[in-house]
Amino acid sequence: MFDRESPVPMYYQIERYIEHLIENRNLKAGDQIPSEREFTDQFHVSRMTVRQAIMNLVNSGLLVRIKGKGTFVSNYNKIEKALIGLNGFSEDMISRGMKPGSRMLSFRRILPSTKIAERLGLSKSEEVFEIKRTRLADDEPMAIETSYLPVHVFPKLTEKKASPSLYHYIEQECGLLIDHADQSLEAALVTDEEAKILDIQNGSPVLLIERCSFLKNGQPIEQTKSLFRADRYKFMITLPRG
Structure with missing residues:
Protein backbone atom coordinates (compact mmCIF):
# COMPACT_ATOMS: atom_id res chain seq x y z
CA MET A 1 0.00 0.00 0.00
CA PHE A 2 2.92 2.39 0.68
CA ASP A 3 5.04 3.55 -2.21
CA ARG A 4 8.05 5.63 -1.26
CA GLU A 5 8.75 6.37 -4.92
CA SER A 6 5.28 7.83 -5.42
CA PRO A 7 4.85 11.62 -5.68
CA VAL A 8 1.92 11.22 -3.25
CA PRO A 9 3.13 12.43 0.18
CA MET A 10 3.57 9.77 2.87
CA TYR A 11 1.22 11.52 5.28
CA TYR A 12 -1.53 11.30 2.65
CA GLN A 13 -0.85 7.60 2.12
CA ILE A 14 -1.14 7.05 5.89
CA GLU A 15 -4.45 8.94 5.89
CA ARG A 16 -5.79 6.65 3.17
CA TYR A 17 -4.53 3.59 5.09
CA ILE A 18 -6.40 4.63 8.24
CA GLU A 19 -9.53 5.40 6.21
CA HIS A 20 -9.22 1.94 4.62
CA LEU A 21 -9.12 0.32 8.07
CA ILE A 22 -12.29 2.19 9.08
CA GLU A 23 -14.13 1.52 5.81
CA ASN A 24 -13.41 -2.22 6.13
CA ARG A 25 -14.40 -2.15 9.81
CA ASN A 26 -10.97 -3.21 11.04
CA LEU A 27 -11.43 -0.08 13.15
CA LYS A 28 -14.97 0.68 14.32
CA ALA A 29 -16.62 3.73 15.88
CA GLY A 30 -15.19 4.25 19.35
CA ASP A 31 -12.06 2.15 18.72
CA GLN A 32 -8.70 3.61 19.64
CA ILE A 33 -6.26 3.81 16.74
CA PRO A 34 -2.58 2.82 17.10
CA SER A 35 -0.30 5.41 18.69
CA GLU A 36 1.93 7.75 16.69
CA ARG A 37 4.93 5.68 17.83
CA GLU A 38 3.36 2.47 16.50
CA PHE A 39 2.70 4.04 13.09
CA THR A 40 6.23 5.48 13.06
CA ASP A 41 7.76 2.04 13.72
CA GLN A 42 5.42 0.28 11.28
CA PHE A 43 6.00 2.54 8.28
CA HIS A 44 9.47 3.92 9.06
CA VAL A 45 8.44 7.55 8.79
CA SER A 46 8.89 10.51 11.11
CA ARG A 47 6.47 11.16 13.94
CA MET A 48 5.71 14.55 12.33
CA THR A 49 4.49 12.75 9.19
CA VAL A 50 2.21 10.49 11.23
CA ARG A 51 0.96 13.44 13.29
CA GLN A 52 0.02 15.39 10.16
CA ALA A 53 -1.97 12.45 8.80
CA ILE A 54 -3.83 11.96 12.09
CA MET A 55 -4.56 15.67 12.55
CA ASN A 56 -5.98 15.89 9.03
CA LEU A 57 -8.39 13.06 9.87
CA VAL A 58 -9.25 14.70 13.22
CA ASN A 59 -10.02 17.97 11.41
CA SER A 60 -12.19 16.12 8.88
CA GLY A 61 -14.21 14.55 11.72
CA LEU A 62 -13.23 10.93 11.05
CA LEU A 63 -11.10 10.75 14.20
CA VAL A 64 -11.42 12.45 17.57
CA ARG A 65 -8.67 13.15 20.10
CA ILE A 66 -9.37 12.79 23.82
CA LYS A 67 -6.81 14.50 26.02
CA GLY A 68 -4.85 12.04 28.16
CA LYS A 69 -6.38 8.99 26.47
CA GLY A 70 -5.50 8.95 22.77
CA THR A 71 -7.15 9.14 19.35
CA PHE A 72 -10.35 7.28 18.53
CA VAL A 73 -12.62 6.62 15.56
CA SER A 74 -15.42 9.17 15.67
CA ASN A 75 -18.87 8.03 16.78
CA TYR A 76 -20.75 10.40 14.53
CA ASN A 77 -21.21 11.28 10.89
CA LYS A 78 -21.16 14.77 9.46
Missing part, protein backbone atom coordinates in the same frame (compact mmCIF):
# COMPACT_ATOMS: atom_id res chain seq x y z
CA ILE A 79 -24.46 16.59 9.13
CA GLU A 80 -25.24 17.21 5.47
CA LYS A 81 -26.86 20.54 4.60
CA ALA A 82 -28.09 21.15 1.08
CA LEU A 83 -27.19 24.53 -0.39
CA ILE A 84 -30.69 24.98 -1.77
CA GLY A 85 -33.68 26.43 -0.01
CA LEU A 86 -33.56 28.85 2.90
CA ASN A 87 -33.91 27.24 6.31
CA GLY A 88 -32.85 28.37 9.75
CA PHE A 89 -30.57 26.30 11.97
CA SER A 90 -33.44 25.18 14.23
CA GLU A 91 -35.49 24.00 11.24
CA ASP A 92 -32.50 22.03 9.93
CA MET A 93 -31.89 20.24 13.22
CA ILE A 94 -35.57 19.40 13.78
CA SER A 95 -35.76 17.92 10.25
CA ARG A 96 -32.89 15.58 11.23
CA GLY A 97 -34.56 14.47 14.45
CA MET A 98 -32.14 16.45 16.59
CA LYS A 99 -32.98 18.89 19.37
CA PRO A 100 -31.92 22.44 18.44
CA GLY A 101 -30.73 24.86 21.06
CA SER A 102 -28.92 28.15 21.58
CA ARG A 103 -26.60 29.62 24.15
CA MET A 104 -26.63 33.42 24.12
CA LEU A 105 -23.13 34.87 24.10
CA SER A 106 -24.08 38.54 23.76
CA PHE A 107 -27.09 40.70 22.90
CA ARG A 108 -26.67 44.43 22.39
CA ARG A 109 -27.62 47.50 20.39
CA ILE A 110 -24.69 48.96 18.46
CA LEU A 111 -23.86 51.29 15.61
CA PRO A 112 -23.02 49.05 12.65
CA SER A 113 -19.70 48.83 10.85
CA THR A 114 -19.57 50.27 7.35
CA LYS A 115 -19.85 46.75 5.89
CA ILE A 116 -22.93 45.81 7.94
CA ALA A 117 -24.61 49.17 7.32
CA GLU A 118 -24.13 48.83 3.56
CA ARG A 119 -25.50 45.30 3.47
CA LEU A 120 -28.57 46.24 5.49
CA GLY A 121 -29.13 49.50 3.58
CA LEU A 122 -28.63 51.62 6.69
CA SER A 123 -26.78 54.78 7.53
CA LYS A 124 -23.97 54.42 10.07
CA SER A 125 -26.12 56.37 12.56
CA GLU A 126 -28.92 53.76 12.52
CA GLU A 127 -28.55 51.14 15.24
CA VAL A 128 -28.67 47.38 14.82
CA PHE A 129 -29.15 44.52 17.23
CA GLU A 130 -26.01 42.36 17.39
CA ILE A 131 -26.95 38.85 18.53
CA LYS A 132 -24.18 36.34 19.09
CA ARG A 133 -25.17 32.74 19.91
CA THR A 134 -23.71 29.27 20.10
CA ARG A 135 -26.00 26.99 18.10
CA LEU A 136 -26.50 23.53 19.63
CA ALA A 137 -27.75 20.18 18.37
CA ASP A 138 -28.61 17.65 21.08
CA ASP A 139 -26.71 19.98 23.47
CA GLU A 140 -23.50 19.79 21.39
CA PRO A 141 -22.03 23.06 20.01
CA MET A 142 -22.28 23.13 16.22
CA ALA A 143 -21.78 26.75 15.22
CA ILE A 144 -21.19 30.29 16.38
CA GLU A 145 -23.73 32.62 14.82
CA THR A 146 -23.59 36.43 14.87
CA SER A 147 -26.65 38.20 13.47
CA TYR A 148 -27.39 41.86 12.83
CA LEU A 149 -30.97 43.15 12.61
CA PRO A 150 -32.08 46.80 12.12
CA VAL A 151 -33.53 48.21 15.34
CA HIS A 152 -36.12 50.28 13.46
CA VAL A 153 -37.52 47.10 11.86
CA PHE A 154 -37.58 45.09 15.12
CA PRO A 155 -38.00 47.66 17.90
CA LYS A 156 -39.53 45.13 20.32
CA LEU A 157 -36.83 42.48 19.95
CA THR A 158 -35.44 41.27 23.28
CA GLU A 159 -32.73 38.83 24.29
CA LYS A 160 -35.36 36.31 25.37
CA LYS A 161 -37.18 36.50 22.02
CA ALA A 162 -33.95 36.26 20.04
CA SER A 163 -32.50 33.29 21.89
CA PRO A 164 -34.32 30.25 20.39
CA SER A 165 -34.97 31.03 16.69
CA LEU A 166 -34.69 34.37 14.90
CA TYR A 167 -36.55 33.11 11.85
CA HIS A 168 -39.47 32.03 14.03
CA TYR A 169 -39.55 35.47 15.66
CA ILE A 170 -39.31 37.33 12.34
CA GLU A 171 -41.99 35.31 10.56
CA GLN A 172 -44.34 34.17 13.34
CA GLU A 173 -44.26 37.09 15.75
CA CYS A 174 -43.49 39.98 13.41
CA GLY A 175 -45.45 38.65 10.44
CA LEU A 176 -42.61 39.30 7.98
CA LEU A 177 -41.97 36.70 5.30
CA ILE A 178 -38.33 36.15 4.35
CA ASP A 179 -38.25 35.72 0.58
CA HIS A 180 -34.63 34.94 -0.28
CA ALA A 181 -31.02 35.36 0.83
CA ASP A 182 -27.59 35.93 -0.65
CA GLN A 183 -25.05 33.55 0.87
CA SER A 184 -21.32 32.91 0.61
CA LEU A 185 -19.28 29.96 1.89
CA GLU A 186 -15.54 29.75 2.54
CA ALA A 187 -13.00 28.05 4.76
CA ALA A 188 -11.56 29.72 7.86
CA LEU A 189 -9.63 28.94 11.04
CA VAL A 190 -10.99 29.47 14.54
CA THR A 191 -9.45 31.79 17.10
CA ASP A 192 -8.59 30.44 20.56
CA GLU A 193 -11.84 31.86 21.95
CA GLU A 194 -13.95 30.37 19.16
CA ALA A 195 -12.26 26.98 19.58
CA LYS A 196 -13.18 26.99 23.28
CA ILE A 197 -16.83 27.84 22.51
CA LEU A 198 -17.10 25.10 19.86
CA ASP A 199 -15.15 22.57 21.94
CA ILE A 200 -12.58 21.95 19.19
CA GLN A 201 -8.82 22.30 19.03
CA ASN A 202 -7.15 25.68 18.55
CA GLY A 203 -6.60 26.48 14.88
CA SER A 204 -9.17 23.95 13.67
CA PRO A 205 -10.82 24.63 10.29
CA VAL A 206 -14.40 25.86 10.20
CA LEU A 207 -16.90 26.66 7.46
CA LEU A 208 -17.62 30.39 7.35
CA ILE A 209 -21.02 31.34 5.97
CA GLU A 210 -22.20 34.90 5.50
CA ARG A 211 -25.84 35.47 4.62
CA CYS A 212 -28.05 38.48 3.99
CA SER A 213 -31.80 37.82 4.08
CA PHE A 214 -34.38 39.87 2.21
CA LEU A 215 -38.12 40.46 2.20
CA LYS A 216 -40.05 40.07 -1.06
CA ASN A 217 -39.80 43.82 -1.73
CA GLY A 218 -36.00 43.55 -1.63
CA GLN A 219 -35.54 45.07 1.83
CA PRO A 220 -32.59 43.47 3.67
CA ILE A 221 -33.51 42.61 7.24
CA GLU A 222 -30.80 40.27 8.55
CA GLN A 223 -27.05 39.94 8.08
CA THR A 224 -25.53 36.83 9.65
CA LYS A 225 -22.04 35.38 10.01
CA SER A 226 -21.86 31.72 11.03
CA LEU A 227 -18.85 29.56 11.88
CA PHE A 228 -19.76 25.87 11.47
CA ARG A 229 -17.60 23.06 12.82
CA ALA A 230 -15.93 21.45 9.81
CA ASP A 231 -15.76 18.11 11.64
CA ARG A 232 -19.57 18.00 11.97
CA TYR A 233 -20.85 19.75 8.85
CA LYS A 234 -20.60 19.39 5.11
CA PHE A 235 -22.58 21.29 2.53
CA MET A 236 -24.11 19.63 -0.52
CA ILE A 237 -25.25 21.09 -3.81
CA THR A 238 -26.83 19.63 -6.94
CA LEU A 239 -25.39 21.07 -10.15
CA PRO A 240 -27.60 20.80 -13.24
CA ARG A 241 -25.65 20.55 -16.48
CA GLY A 242 -26.13 23.46 -18.85
Whole structure:
Protein backbone atom coordinates (compact mmCIF):
# COMPACT_ATOMS: atom_id res chain seq x y z
CA MET A 1 0.00 0.00 0.00
CA PHE A 2 2.92 2.39 0.68
CA ASP A 3 5.04 3.55 -2.21
CA ARG A 4 8.05 5.63 -1.26
CA GLU A 5 8.75 6.37 -4.92
CA SER A 6 5.28 7.83 -5.42
CA PRO A 7 4.85 11.62 -5.68
CA VAL A 8 1.92 11.22 -3.25
CA PRO A 9 3.13 12.43 0.18
CA MET A 10 3.57 9.77 2.87
CA TYR A 11 1.22 11.52 5.28
CA TYR A 12 -1.53 11.30 2.65
CA GLN A 13 -0.85 7.60 2.12
CA ILE A 14 -1.14 7.05 5.89
CA GLU A 15 -4.45 8.94 5.89
CA ARG A 16 -5.79 6.65 3.17
CA TYR A 17 -4.53 3.59 5.09
CA ILE A 18 -6.40 4.63 8.24
CA GLU A 19 -9.53 5.40 6.21
CA HIS A 20 -9.22 1.94 4.62
CA LEU A 21 -9.12 0.32 8.07
CA ILE A 22 -12.29 2.19 9.08
CA GLU A 23 -14.13 1.52 5.81
CA ASN A 24 -13.41 -2.22 6.13
CA ARG A 25 -14.40 -2.15 9.81
CA ASN A 26 -10.97 -3.21 11.04
CA LEU A 27 -11.43 -0.08 13.15
CA LYS A 28 -14.97 0.68 14.32
CA ALA A 29 -16.62 3.73 15.88
CA GLY A 30 -15.19 4.25 19.35
CA ASP A 31 -12.06 2.15 18.72
CA GLN A 32 -8.70 3.61 19.64
CA ILE A 33 -6.26 3.81 16.74
CA PRO A 34 -2.58 2.82 17.10
CA SER A 35 -0.30 5.41 18.69
CA GLU A 36 1.93 7.75 16.69
CA ARG A 37 4.93 5.68 17.83
CA GLU A 38 3.36 2.47 16.50
CA PHE A 39 2.70 4.04 13.09
CA THR A 40 6.23 5.48 13.06
CA ASP A 41 7.76 2.04 13.72
CA GLN A 42 5.42 0.28 11.28
CA PHE A 43 6.00 2.54 8.28
CA HIS A 44 9.47 3.92 9.06
CA VAL A 45 8.44 7.55 8.79
CA SER A 46 8.89 10.51 11.11
CA ARG A 47 6.47 11.16 13.94
CA MET A 48 5.71 14.55 12.33
CA THR A 49 4.49 12.75 9.19
CA VAL A 50 2.21 10.49 11.23
CA ARG A 51 0.96 13.44 13.29
CA GLN A 52 0.02 15.39 10.16
CA ALA A 53 -1.97 12.45 8.80
CA ILE A 54 -3.83 11.96 12.09
CA MET A 55 -4.56 15.67 12.55
CA ASN A 56 -5.98 15.89 9.03
CA LEU A 57 -8.39 13.06 9.87
CA VAL A 58 -9.25 14.70 13.22
CA ASN A 59 -10.02 17.97 11.41
CA SER A 60 -12.19 16.12 8.88
CA GLY A 61 -14.21 14.55 11.72
CA LEU A 62 -13.23 10.93 11.05
CA LEU A 63 -11.10 10.75 14.20
CA VAL A 64 -11.42 12.45 17.57
CA ARG A 65 -8.67 13.15 20.10
CA ILE A 66 -9.37 12.79 23.82
CA LYS A 67 -6.81 14.50 26.02
CA GLY A 68 -4.85 12.04 28.16
CA LYS A 69 -6.38 8.99 26.47
CA GLY A 70 -5.50 8.95 22.77
CA THR A 71 -7.15 9.14 19.35
CA PHE A 72 -10.35 7.28 18.53
CA VAL A 73 -12.62 6.62 15.56
CA SER A 74 -15.42 9.17 15.67
CA ASN A 75 -18.87 8.03 16.78
CA TYR A 76 -20.75 10.40 14.53
CA ASN A 77 -21.21 11.28 10.89
CA LYS A 78 -21.16 14.77 9.46
CA ILE A 79 -24.46 16.59 9.13
CA GLU A 80 -25.24 17.21 5.47
CA LYS A 81 -26.86 20.54 4.60
CA ALA A 82 -28.09 21.15 1.08
CA LEU A 83 -27.19 24.53 -0.39
CA ILE A 84 -30.69 24.98 -1.77
CA GLY A 85 -33.68 26.43 -0.01
CA LEU A 86 -33.56 28.85 2.90
CA ASN A 87 -33.91 27.24 6.31
CA GLY A 88 -32.85 28.37 9.75
CA PHE A 89 -30.57 26.30 11.97
CA SER A 90 -33.44 25.18 14.23
CA GLU A 91 -35.49 24.00 11.24
CA ASP A 92 -32.50 22.03 9.93
CA MET A 93 -31.89 20.24 13.22
CA ILE A 94 -35.57 19.40 13.78
CA SER A 95 -35.76 17.92 10.25
CA ARG A 96 -32.89 15.58 11.23
CA GLY A 97 -34.56 14.47 14.45
CA MET A 98 -32.14 16.45 16.59
CA LYS A 99 -32.98 18.89 19.37
CA PRO A 100 -31.92 22.44 18.44
CA GLY A 101 -30.73 24.86 21.06
CA SER A 102 -28.92 28.15 21.58
CA ARG A 103 -26.60 29.62 24.15
CA MET A 104 -26.63 33.42 24.12
CA LEU A 105 -23.13 34.87 24.10
CA SER A 106 -24.08 38.54 23.76
CA PHE A 107 -27.09 40.70 22.90
CA ARG A 108 -26.67 44.43 22.39
CA ARG A 109 -27.62 47.50 20.39
CA ILE A 110 -24.69 48.96 18.46
CA LEU A 111 -23.86 51.29 15.61
CA PRO A 112 -23.02 49.05 12.65
CA SER A 113 -19.70 48.83 10.85
CA THR A 114 -19.57 50.27 7.35
CA LYS A 115 -19.85 46.75 5.89
CA ILE A 116 -22.93 45.81 7.94
CA ALA A 117 -24.61 49.17 7.32
CA GLU A 118 -24.13 48.83 3.56
CA ARG A 119 -25.50 45.30 3.47
CA LEU A 120 -28.57 46.24 5.49
CA GLY A 121 -29.13 49.50 3.58
CA LEU A 122 -28.63 51.62 6.69
CA SER A 123 -26.78 54.78 7.53
CA LYS A 124 -23.97 54.42 10.07
CA SER A 125 -26.12 56.37 12.56
CA GLU A 126 -28.92 53.76 12.52
CA GLU A 127 -28.55 51.14 15.24
CA VAL A 128 -28.67 47.38 14.82
CA PHE A 129 -29.15 44.52 17.23
CA GLU A 130 -26.01 42.36 17.39
CA ILE A 131 -26.95 38.85 18.53
CA LYS A 132 -24.18 36.34 19.09
CA ARG A 133 -25.17 32.74 19.91
CA THR A 134 -23.71 29.27 20.10
CA ARG A 135 -26.00 26.99 18.10
CA LEU A 136 -26.50 23.53 19.63
CA ALA A 137 -27.75 20.18 18.37
CA ASP A 138 -28.61 17.65 21.08
CA ASP A 139 -26.71 19.98 23.47
CA GLU A 140 -23.50 19.79 21.39
CA PRO A 141 -22.03 23.06 20.01
CA MET A 142 -22.28 23.13 16.22
CA ALA A 143 -21.78 26.75 15.22
CA ILE A 144 -21.19 30.29 16.38
CA GLU A 145 -23.73 32.62 14.82
CA THR A 146 -23.59 36.43 14.87
CA SER A 147 -26.65 38.20 13.47
CA TYR A 148 -27.39 41.86 12.83
CA LEU A 149 -30.97 43.15 12.61
CA PRO A 150 -32.08 46.80 12.12
CA VAL A 151 -33.53 48.21 15.34
CA HIS A 152 -36.12 50.28 13.46
CA VAL A 153 -37.52 47.10 11.86
CA PHE A 154 -37.58 45.09 15.12
CA PRO A 155 -38.00 47.66 17.90
CA LYS A 156 -39.53 45.13 20.32
CA LEU A 157 -36.83 42.48 19.95
CA THR A 158 -35.44 41.27 23.28
CA GLU A 159 -32.73 38.83 24.29
CA LYS A 160 -35.36 36.31 25.37
CA LYS A 161 -37.18 36.50 22.02
CA ALA A 162 -33.95 36.26 20.04
CA SER A 163 -32.50 33.29 21.89
CA PRO A 164 -34.32 30.25 20.39
CA SER A 165 -34.97 31.03 16.69
CA LEU A 166 -34.69 34.37 14.90
CA TYR A 167 -36.55 33.11 11.85
CA HIS A 168 -39.47 32.03 14.03
CA TYR A 169 -39.55 35.47 15.66
CA ILE A 170 -39.31 37.33 12.34
CA GLU A 171 -41.99 35.31 10.56
CA GLN A 172 -44.34 34.17 13.34
CA GLU A 173 -44.26 37.09 15.75
CA CYS A 174 -43.49 39.98 13.41
CA GLY A 175 -45.45 38.65 10.44
CA LEU A 176 -42.61 39.30 7.98
CA LEU A 177 -41.97 36.70 5.30
CA ILE A 178 -38.33 36.15 4.35
CA ASP A 179 -38.25 35.72 0.58
CA HIS A 180 -34.63 34.94 -0.28
CA ALA A 181 -31.02 35.36 0.83
CA ASP A 182 -27.59 35.93 -0.65
CA GLN A 183 -25.05 33.55 0.87
CA SER A 184 -21.32 32.91 0.61
CA LEU A 185 -19.28 29.96 1.89
CA GLU A 186 -15.54 29.75 2.54
CA ALA A 187 -13.00 28.05 4.76
CA ALA A 188 -11.56 29.72 7.86
CA LEU A 189 -9.63 28.94 11.04
CA VAL A 190 -10.99 29.47 14.54
CA THR A 191 -9.45 31.79 17.10
CA ASP A 192 -8.59 30.44 20.56
CA GLU A 193 -11.84 31.86 21.95
CA GLU A 194 -13.95 30.37 19.16
CA ALA A 195 -12.26 26.98 19.58
CA LYS A 196 -13.18 26.99 23.28
CA ILE A 197 -16.83 27.84 22.51
CA LEU A 198 -17.10 25.10 19.86
CA ASP A 199 -15.15 22.57 21.94
CA ILE A 200 -12.58 21.95 19.19
CA GLN A 201 -8.82 22.30 19.03
CA ASN A 202 -7.15 25.68 18.55
CA GLY A 203 -6.60 26.48 14.88
CA SER A 204 -9.17 23.95 13.67
CA PRO A 205 -10.82 24.63 10.29
CA VAL A 206 -14.40 25.86 10.20
CA LEU A 207 -16.90 26.66 7.46
CA LEU A 208 -17.62 30.39 7.35
CA ILE A 209 -21.02 31.34 5.97
CA GLU A 210 -22.20 34.90 5.50
CA ARG A 211 -25.84 35.47 4.62
CA CYS A 212 -28.05 38.48 3.99
CA SER A 213 -31.80 37.82 4.08
CA PHE A 214 -34.38 39.87 2.21
CA LEU A 215 -38.12 40.46 2.20
CA LYS A 216 -40.05 40.07 -1.06
CA ASN A 217 -39.80 43.82 -1.73
CA GLY A 218 -36.00 43.55 -1.63
CA GLN A 219 -35.54 45.07 1.83
CA PRO A 220 -32.59 43.47 3.67
CA ILE A 221 -33.51 42.61 7.24
CA GLU A 222 -30.80 40.27 8.55
CA GLN A 223 -27.05 39.94 8.08
CA THR A 224 -25.53 36.83 9.65
CA LYS A 225 -22.04 35.38 10.01
CA SER A 226 -21.86 31.72 11.03
CA LEU A 227 -18.85 29.56 11.88
CA PHE A 228 -19.76 25.87 11.47
CA ARG A 229 -17.60 23.06 12.82
CA ALA A 230 -15.93 21.45 9.81
CA ASP A 231 -15.76 18.11 11.64
CA ARG A 232 -19.57 18.00 11.97
CA TYR A 233 -20.85 19.75 8.85
CA LYS A 234 -20.60 19.39 5.11
CA PHE A 235 -22.58 21.29 2.53
CA MET A 236 -24.11 19.63 -0.52
CA ILE A 237 -25.25 21.09 -3.81
CA THR A 238 -26.83 19.63 -6.94
CA LEU A 239 -25.39 21.07 -10.15
CA PRO A 240 -27.60 20.80 -13.24
CA ARG A 241 -25.65 20.55 -16.48
CA GLY A 242 -26.13 23.46 -18.85
